[in-house]
Amino acid sequence: MIVDTHVARFESIALESGAALSPVEVAYETYGSLNAAKSNAILILHAFSGDAHAAGVGRESGKPGWWDNMIGPGKAFDTEKYFMICSNVLGGCQGTTGPASINPATDAPYAMSFPVITIADMVRLQKMLIDSLGISKLLAVVGGSMGGMQALQWAASYPHMTRSVIPIATTARHSAQQIAFNEVARQSIMADPDWCGGDYYDKKPPARGLAIARMVGHITYMSDESMREKFGRRLREKEKFGFDFSVDFEVESYLRYRGTQFVGRFDANSYLYITKAEDYFDLTGGTGSLQSAFAATETRFLVISFTSDWLYPSYQSQEIVRVLRRRNLDVAYCDLESNYGHDAFLVDVAEQTDVLRGFLASTYKEKPILARV
Amino acid sequence: MIVDTHVARFESIALESGAALSPVEVAYETYGSLNAAKSNAILILHAFSGDAHAAGVGRESGKPGWWDNMIGPGKAFDTEKYFMICSNVLGGCQGTTGPASINPATDAPYAMSFPVITIADMVRLQKMLIDSLGISKLLAVVGGSMGGMQALQWAASYPHMTRSVIPIATTARHSAQQIAFNEVARQSIMADPDWCGGDYYDKKPPARGLAIARMVGHITYMSDESMREKFGRRLREKEKFGFDFSVDFEVESYLRYRGTQFVGRFDANSYLYITKAEDYFDLTGGTGSLQSAFAATETRFLVISFTSDWLYPSYQSQEIVRVLRRRNLDVAYCDLESNYGHDAFLVDVAEQTDVLRGFLASTYKEKPILARV
Numbered sequence: 001m002i003v004d005t006h007v008a009r010f011e012s013i014a015l016e017s018g019a020a021l022s023p024v025e026v027a028y029e030t031y032g033s034l035n036a037a038k039s040n041a042i043l044i045l046h047a048f049s050g051d052a053h054a055a056g057v058g059r060e061s062g063k064p065g066w067w068d069n070m071i072g073p074g075k076a077f078d079t080e081k082y083f084m085i086c087s088n089v090l091g092g093c094q095g096t097t098g099p100a101s102i103n104p105a106t107d108a109p110y111a112m113s114f115p116v117i118t119i120a121d122m123v124r125l126q127k128m129l130i131d132s133l134g135i136s137k138l139l140a141v142v143g144g145s146m147g148g149m150q151a152l153q154w155a156a157s158y159p160h161m162t163r164s165v166i167p168i169a170t171t172a173r174h175s176a177q178q179i180a181f182n183e184v185a186r187q188s189i190m191a192d193p194d195w196c197g198g199d200y201y202d203k204k205p206p207a208r209g210l211a212i213a214r215m216v217g218h219i220t221y222m223s224d225e226s227m228r229e230k231f232g233r234r235l236r237e238k239e240k241f242g243f244d245f246s247v248d249f250e251v252e253s254y255l256r257y258r259g260t261q262f263v264g265r266f267d268a269n270s271y272l273y274i275t276k277a278e279d280y281f282d283l284t285g286g287t288g289s290l291q292s293a294f295a296a297t298e299t300r301f302l303v304i305s306f307t308s309d310w311l312y313p314s315y316q317s318q319e320i321v322r323v324l325r326r327r328n329l330d331v332a333y334c335d336l337e338s339n340y341g342h343d344a345f346l347v348d349v350a351e352q353t354d355v356l357r358g359f360l361a362s363t364y365k366e367k368p369i370l371a372r373v
Numbered sequence: 374m375i376v377d378t379h380v381a382r383f384e385s386i387a388l389e390s391g392a393a394l395s396p397v398e399v400a401y402e403t404y405g406s407l408n409a410a411k412s413n414a415i416l417i418l419h420a421f422s423g424d425a426h427a428a429g430v431g432r433e434s435g436k437p438g439w440w441d442n443m444i445g446p447g448k449a450f451d452t453e454k455y456f457m458i459c460s461n462v463l464g465g466c467q468g469t470t471g472p473a474s475i476n477p478a479t480d481a482p483y484a485m486s487f488p489v490i491t492i493a494d495m496v497r498l499q500k501m502l503i504d505s506l507g508i509s510k511l512l513a514v515v516g517g518s519m520g521g522m523q524a525l526q527w528a529a530s531y532p533h534m535t536r537s538v539i540p541i542a543t544t545a546r547h548s549a550q551q552i553a554f555n556e557v558a559r560q561s562i563m564a565d566p567d568w569c570g571g572d573y574y575d576k577k578p579p580a581r582g583l584a585i586a587r588m589v590g591h592i593t594y595m596s597d598e599s600m601r602e603k604f605g606r607r608l609r610e611k612e613k614f615g616f617d618f619s620v621d622f623e624v625e626s627y628l629r630y631r632g633t634q635f636v637g638r639f640d641a642n643s644y645l646y647i648t649k650a651e652d653y654f655d656l657t658g659g660t661g662s663l664q665s666a667f668a669a670t671e672t673r674f675l676v677i678s679f680t681s682d683w684l685y686p687s688y689q690s691q692e693i694v695r696v697l698r699r700r701n702l703d704v705a706y707c708d709l710e711s712n713y714g715h716d717a718f719l720v721d722v723a724e725q726t727d728v729l730r731g732f733l734a735s736t737y738k739e740k741p742i743l744a745r746v
Contacts, residue, residue, distance in 0.1 A: 176600035176624040180592045183625045184585060187632075191581040193566055208564040212557060216589065219553045224686065227549035233655060249652065251549040252556045259560075279622065282606060310683065313597065 001072065003029050003056035003065070005095055008129050013090070015124075019115035023104070026129050027052045027095025028087035031071055032079035034135070040364065041135045042077060043126060043162075044086040045143030045150040047346075048217075048274060049266055051094035054086035055079075069349045076353035082139065082360070089150075090125045091117045091273040099269035100201060112198035117273055119146070119281045123153045127161070139364060142166035142356075144345035145312060146274070149281050152320065155301075156283055156293040164300040164363045166356070169309050169345045171316035172290055172323075173282035178311070181220055182275040185213035189268045198269050210268045211259030218258050223308040223341030227251060290323040297324075301331040302359045304352065306344035332359060374445065376429035376438070378402050380468055383501050392488035396477070399502050400425045400468025401460035404444055405452035407508070413737065414508045415450060416499060416535075417459040418516030418523040420719075421590075421647060422639055424467035427459035428452075442722045449726035455512065455733070462523075463498045464490045464646040472642035473574060485571035490646055492519075492654045496526045500534070512737055515539035515729075517718035518685060519647070522654050525693065528674075529656055529666040537673040537736045539729070542682050542718045544689035545663055545696075546655035551684070554593055555648040558586035562641045571642050583641045584632030591631050596681040596714030600624060663696040670697075674704040675732045677725065679717035705732060 005027050012022035029052045034041060044054050044067065055071035057064055065086075071077040077084055088096035091114070099114040106113075130138065141154045141162050148170025155165045171178070189195055192209030200206060222230075231251035247253045283293040301324055305317035314335050324331040336351050338344035345352070378400050385395035402425045407414060417427050419439065428444035430437055438459075444450040450457055461469035464487070472487040479486075503511065514527045514535050521543025528538045544551070562568055565582025573579060595603075604624035620626045656666040674697055678690035687708050697704040709724050711717035718725070 173606060175597060176604040176606065176622070177592065177595075177597045179606070179622050180588075180600065180624050180628055183622075183628060184588045184592065187581075187585050187588065187629070188561060188564075191561075191585060192564065208560075212560050212564060212585075215553075215557045215560065219550065219557065222550075224548060224550045224683075227553065231549040233546060233549065233552070233659070248649075249549070249552050249556075251553050255553055255556060256560070276621075286606070310597075 001031070001056035002059050003031065003053070004059050005029050005052055007095055008132055010128055010132075013121070013125055013128065015115055015121045016118045017116045021097060021115065024090070024097045024125060025095070025101075026087050026090070026097070026125055028085060028129060029053055029055075029065075031055050031084040032082055034083040034133075038135050039137070039139060040081060041083045041085060041130075041133075041138050042140045042142060042360070043130065043138050044071070044077070044084055045126070045141060045147035046086065046089065047143070047145035047147050048278070049262070050147070051092065052086050052088040052096075053094075055084065066346070070353065070356075076349065076356040077360070078357070081364070085130070085133070087126055087129055089122045089274065091122070091270055091277065093267035093270040096125070098267065099198070099273055100267045109201045111201065111269055114269070114273060116276070118277050119149050119153050120157060122277065123150050123157055126150070126154075127158055130161070136161070138162040140164040140166055140360060142168070143170075144168035145170055145342065146278055149278065152283055155297045155299060159296040159298060162299055164302065164359070166302045166304070166359070167317070167320065168304040168352075169306055169312045169317075169342055171312050172293070172320050173284055174279050175316070179279045181216060181311075182279055185216050186272050186275060188212040188216070189271055195268060200268070205263065206268050207260075207263045210263050210266065210271065211256070213271060214259040214262040215255040218255055220311040221342045223310065223339060225308060225339045226341055226343070229339070290320065291326075294323060294327060294329070297327070297329065299329075300363055301329060302355065303331060303333045304345070304355065305335050306338040306340070306342070306348070307335060308339050309342045309344060311342040374404070374429035375432050376402050376404065376426070377432050378425055378468060381502050381505055383505075386463070386494070386498055386501065388488055388494045389491045390489045394470060394488060397463070397470045397498060398468070398474075399460050399463070399470070399498055401458060401502060402426055402428075402438075404428050404457040405455055407456040407506075411508050412510070412512065413454060414456045414458060414503075414506075414511050415513045415515060415733070416503065416511050417444070417450070417457055418499070418514060418520035419459065419462065420516070420518035420520050421651070422635070423520070424465065425459050425461040425469075426467075428457065439719065443726065443729075449722065449729040450733070451730070454737070458503070458506070460499055460502055462495045462647065464495070464643055464650060466640035466643040469498070471640065472571070472646055473640045482574045484574065484642055487642070487646060489649070491650050492522050492526050493530060495650065496523050496530055499523070499527075500531055503534070509534070511535040513537040513539055513733060515541070516543075517541035518543055518715065519651055522651065525656055525666075528670045528672060532669040532671060535672055537675065537732070539675045539677070539732070540690070540693065541677040541725075542679055542685045542690075542715055544685050545666070545693050546657055547652050548689070552652045554589060554684075555652055558589050559645050559648060561585040561589070562644060568641060573641070578636065579641045580633075580636045583636050583639065583644060584629070586644060587632040587635040588628040591628055593684040594715045596683065596712060598681060598712045599714055599716070602712070663693065664699075667696060667700055667702070670700070670702065672702075673736055674702060675728065676704060676706045677718070677728065678708050679711040679713070679715070679721070680708060681712050682715045682717060684715040
C-alpha cells in the first residue's frame with residue numbers, strides 16, 4: 001500500500017497561551033475509506049517523535065509507517081472496515097507548522113519565536129482537520145505515549161466528538177521524573193553551541209546535543225530486561241583494554257547509532273517545544289483531581305498499559321481508570337504483560353491487536369451514531 | 374569531630390591493563406582508634422562521586438562527611454568500637470591519583486593519557502594502603518553502589534584479608550541499562566567543546582556537559598515516587614506562559630542546581646574513567662557465572678538492597694546472595710523498604726543502622742582473628 005501525505009491549511013489557530021498562528025498547516029495521511037454514514041473514522045495520534053506516516057509505504061520515502069504492524073487490512077485497525085486518519089502534531093517537523101516553518105511576518109523560520117504550544121493546542125488543530133474532512137463524530141481516537149495524552153485531551157476538550165477513546169501507555173499528567181528526563185534532553189540540546197539560541201536553520205543543526213537527548217530517550221523507552229536481552233554486556237569487537245573512550249559495549253554503539261540517525265529526521269527546536277507541551281500536560285489543571293477533566297465525557301474507554309513500562313508506569317493508567325469508573329463510564333482496562341518497556345505499544349502487537357479489535361468492533365456495532373443537535 | 378585528610382604515597386601500582394602508575398598517591402581519612410590486636414578496622418568504600426571524607430567535619434572545608442549519619446560515636450559504625458578507614462578511589466579527583474594529577478614524565482596533567490583503570494585496580498590501591506597501616510585483616514569492607522562493587526572485588530581479590538564483606542545497593546556486574554546511562558553521561562561531557570579532548574586543565578572545564586551528566590545521574594539516584602513527593606508538578610514562581618525555556622518546574626531547577634554545583638567539585642575526566650571502570654566491572658569475568666569469583670571466599674556477607682532502587686535493583690543483590698548461598702557461605706540479606714531509590718543507602722539510615730550494628734557486633738565478637746600463615 002503506497003500512501004501519500006496530504007497537507008491541510010487553515011487561516012489561523014488560536015492557542016491556549018492566547019497567541020495565534022497564521023496560517024497553520026497540518027500534514028496527514030488516511031488509510032481505508034470513509035463510509036457513507038461517516039461513522040467509521042478513527043484518529044490515530046502519534047507519540048513524541050512520530051509523524052503522519054502511520055501505515056503503508058511512503059511514496060517518496062519508501063518506508064513503512066510507524067504503526068504499520070497495527071494498521072492495514074486484517075490488522076488491529078482493519079482498513080477494510082475503518083477509515084484511519086493520522087496527522088503530524090502542531091509544533092512538529094514532519095509537515096505540520098512548527099519552529100522550523102517560515103514565519104510569514106519575517107520570511108525566516110520561527111525558531112524560538114514560535115509560540116508556546118500545549119497538548120490541547122495539538123488537539124485543537126486535529127479537530128480543525130477532522131471538521132474539514134466533514135466528519136462530525138469519530139469512532140475512536142487512539143494513541144500511545146504522547147498520543148495517549150492527546151487522546152485523553154480529546155475526551156476532555158471535545159467529549160461529544162468521539163465514541164471512544166483509547167489511551168495507551170500514557171498519563172493524565174507528566175510526573176516529576178518524566179519532566180526531569182525531558183529537561184535533561186532540552187539542556188543537552190541547548191548546551192550544544194550549534195544550537196545558537198535556536199537560530200541554526202541556515203547553519204548546521206545541534207547534532208551532538210540532539211543525539212544525546214535521543215540517547216536518553218531510548219534508554220527510557222526500553223526496559224532493564226529488554227536491554228539485557230538485546231545487548232547483555234556484549235563487547236564490540238575490540239580488545240578490552242584497547243581503551244580510548246570509543247565504543248566498548250554493543251549497547252553504546254546502538255545508542256550512538258540511534259542518536260545520530262535521529263538528527264537526520266528531527267528538528268531540535270521541535271524537540272524543545274514538544275517536550276515542554278508534554279511537561280505542561282496536566283488534565284487535573286493543577287488541582288490534583290481528574291474529576292472535572294472528564295465531567296462531560298460520555299465515551300467508552302479502553303485504557304492499555306504495559307507491565308515493564310517504567311517511563312509511563314501502569315499506575316498512571318490506573319489513576320485514569322479509577323476516575324472514569326467513579327463516573328460510572330464504560331471503561332475497559334488491560335495491563336498487558338510485556339518485557340519491552342515503553343516501546344511495547346509499538347512492538348508488542350499481538351495482545352494489543354486482540355484487545356483493540358474486539359473493543360473497536362463492539363463500539364462500531366453497538367451504538368449507531370446519533371447526531372447531537 | 375574535626376578530621377584531617379591524609380595522603381599515602383607509593384612508588385608504583387601495577388594495573389590490570391598491564392600499565393603502571395608511578396608514583397601513586399591515595400587520600401584517606403580515619404575515624405576512631407585501631408585496637409592493639411588491630412582487629413577492629415573497617416574499610417569504607419565510597420560511591421561514584423564520593424571521596425575520602427566519609428565522616429566528621431573536614432578541617433578546611435568545614436563540611437560533614439558523606440556518610441556522617443552512619444559513622445561516629447554510637448552510630449551504625451561506632452567509632453568508639455571500630456577503627457574506620459575511607460580512601461578516595463584511584464582515578465578520582467579528591468586527593469588520589471587521577472587524570473587531573475601531574476604526570477611526572479611530562480610535568481602536565483595526565484588528562485586522557487591516564488591509563489585505563491578498573492574496580493580491581495581501585496581495590497589493589499586500597500590493599501596497599503591497608504598493608505601500609507600494618508593491618509593484616511579487616512573486620513569488614515563495606516560500601517554502597519560503586520563502593521559495593523569494590524567490596525565484592527575485595528571478596529574476590531583478597532578473600533583472606535577481611536572477616537566480612539558488606540555490599541550495599543550494588544551489583545556484581547554492570548547491566549546494559551547501567552552502561553547506557555553512563556554512556557549518555559560520557560557523551561554529554563565529550564560533546565562539550567570545552568572538553569577539548571580532555572586537555573582543559575589550563576582552561577575552563579566542560580561545565581555544561583558535566584552538569585548534564587550529573588543531572589542524568591540524579592534522576593537515576595532518586596525513585597519515581599521520591600521525585601513525586603519532593604517536587605510533584607510544582608511550578609517555580611512565574612506565569613505558566615512566561616515561557617522562554619527557562620525553568621518552569623521545581624524539579625528542573627533542582628537538577629540544574631545540582632548539576633552546576635557538581636562542576637565545582639568534580640573533574641570531568643575522572644567522570645569518564647570511573648564510569649568506564651564501573652561499566653567494565655563484571656565479577657563473572659564474562660562467563661555469566663559468579664561461582665569462580667567467590668571460589669576462595671570464606672568471609673561472612675551482609676548484602677543490602679532497597680525496594681525502590683531501580684538503578685541497582687534488588688534482583689542484582691539477590692543474584693549475589695544466591696551464589697554465596699550455593700557456596701554455603703554465611704550470608705545475611707536484607708531488602709530494605711524505602712522510597713528513596715538508589716539514594717536510600719545515603720539517606721535512609723535507621724533500618725540500615727540496626728542491621729549493620731548487629732552484623733558488625735556479631736562479626737567482631739564471634740571469631741577472634743587468627744593470622745593465616
